Amino acid sequence: MTTMNHRVVLASRPQGGISPANFRLEAVPVPEVGPGEVLVRVRFLSLDPYMRMKMNDVKSYTPPQVLDEVMVGGTVGEVVASNNPRFAPGDAVAGGGGWQEFHLSDGKALRKVDRSLPLEAYLGPAGMPGVTAWHGIFNIIAPKAGETVLISAAAGAVGSVAGQLVKSVGARAVGVAGGPDKCRHAVEVLGYDACIDYRADLAGQMAKAVPNGIDGIFENVGGAVMDAALKHINVFGRIALCGLVSGGYNAEPMPIRDATVLLTQRVMLRGFILSDHLDVFPRALADLGARVASGHLKWHRTVAKGIAAAPEAFIGMLGGANLGKQLVDLG
Ligand SMILES: NC(=O)c1ccc[n+]([C@@H]2O[C@H](COP(=O)([O-])OP(=O)(O)OC[C@H]3O[C@@H](n4cnc5c(N)ncnc54)[C@H](OP(=O)(O)O)[C@@H]3O)[C@@H](O)[C@H]2O)c1
Structure with missing residues (x-):
């Protein structure tokens, strides 16, 4: 397994328009797995408009993205190491790993997902x-x-x-x-x-x-x-x-x-x-998952390749370059 984790952090807050210069690509060692923790290799990163709101330092429904920290974001991936009894290597999981190739989790915000749907569906119609x-x-x-x-x-x-x-x-x-x-x-x-x-x-x-x-x-x-x-x-x-x-x-x-x-x-x-409506998730996900699995719910994705492509893909999505769900494939 590679020993480096490539990630994108917020380098500066946009003044008016957003630009690739607001982001910085970094390489850091893949973290060690501590007690109770799970190491996830991210396969797909979701790019969503709310992330642009989080880049502003203003009062909102969610706190601002912290400068010099990994951009927040929904992810799906695979457990590669686990000291948590709920997860084993090979499990497919959805969570908020952010804009990076590997992330550590205490397992609380990780959800095992069924491989009967393509993994990236859990960031789109079934997510x-x-x-x-x-x-x-x-x-x-x-x-x-x-x-x-x-x-x-x-x-x-x-x-x-x-x-x-x-x-x-x-x-x-x-x-x-x-x-x-x-x-x-x-x-x-x-x-x-x-x-x-x-x-x-x-x-x-x-x-x-x-x-x-x-x-x-x-x-x-x-x-x-x-x-x-x-x-x-x-x-x-x-x-x-x-x-x-x-x-x-x-x-x-x-x-x-x-x-x-x-x-x-x-x-x-x-x-x-x-x-505010977490209670809706179980019923909605069951219904949407069934619609996707049966082929009744059509969906499309626009996929950028590699973590370095995330800033441009994000800016493109905000301007309408995407058809369907904008994702980044991290391999
Ligand atoms: N309230 C919530 O909890 C919640 C949760 C998720 C998403 N959202 C919101 O839902 C909306 C859609 O999110 P999404 O993830 O599905 O993104 P998306 O629709 O896949 O991508 C954003 C789209 O916005 C459109 N757009 C950009 N600038 C525009 C403009 N000036 N006029 C008209 N359309 C413009 C573009 O489509 P065109 O090419 O058609 O212009 C672009 O493809 C966003 O507003 C997002 O913030 C809200």
Whole structure:
């Protein structure tokens, strides 16, 4: 086994735009396994928009990423050494190993996973992004057959699951995504009824795509996309406010252009952070795992190779370079 652990730390906080210079690649010895500990070799690292929020030193739902420490992140990998009776070498595990090739754990935040699914599925549809979609769709929007639900970042990790869950209850799913290729994927592969390319005539396409208005919005991006959608929200519409990635999470205000419709249409707007809803995980993961295993839930991944590629892949994902779940394959 290699003796060095390559890892990416936060070197500086972005001032406005993020750049590769905010990260630093380091090589340190692979750690020794202490009493009760488990050493995991990371196979896949998940890159998620919340990491950009953590790079800011501002008040948020989660403490800021510490400078000069390994970037936080969800991982799947394989136990290579264990002094913990719950884990044995060879076990496949999911956990928060961060942006590095090896990580030590006391086992508390490690979860054994079943190899019947590809390991990286546990970072996508059968993991946190999938549960985010599941909670927002079933527990907040709760669509009924025949209703219309609009989903932004429709071809991304969360959005691609959300659209398929909406379809599974007989509701109409309308996606919003960046560019014709993503929109084609949303309709032809993920089964969306329509997809709006927000880079071209957003208002005109929106009006055509939702002739009966919008009953639910699964909001991932905010800004112009959310403003355009709000113009079509129906009476007693529900909004699951999941993310505001169009602002780049630069710690700048993210206004809603006209809140009047929230009042006149009696809209329920619910911001949510998945980590407040850990009770949802067992049911959601069982349901999502079954949907993935049966092939009913389609998913796609965009995979960068090697830990050194993580910063560029992360910046690319924030700008929309990914289709489906953005991962880094660590070999
Ligand atoms: N609340 C929670 O607990 C929770 C948990 C997980 C994720 N989230 C949120 O869910 C959202 C999706 O996360 P994800 O992991 O699935 O990421 P993702 O959708 O796979 O990737 C981010 C996507 O954001 C879109 N985007 C970037 N800039 C945009 C802009 N200016 N306007 C419109 N779209 C833009 C891009 O898609 P296009 O190419 O289509 O523009 C990009 O692919 C994020 O807002 C994230 O913060 C929230």
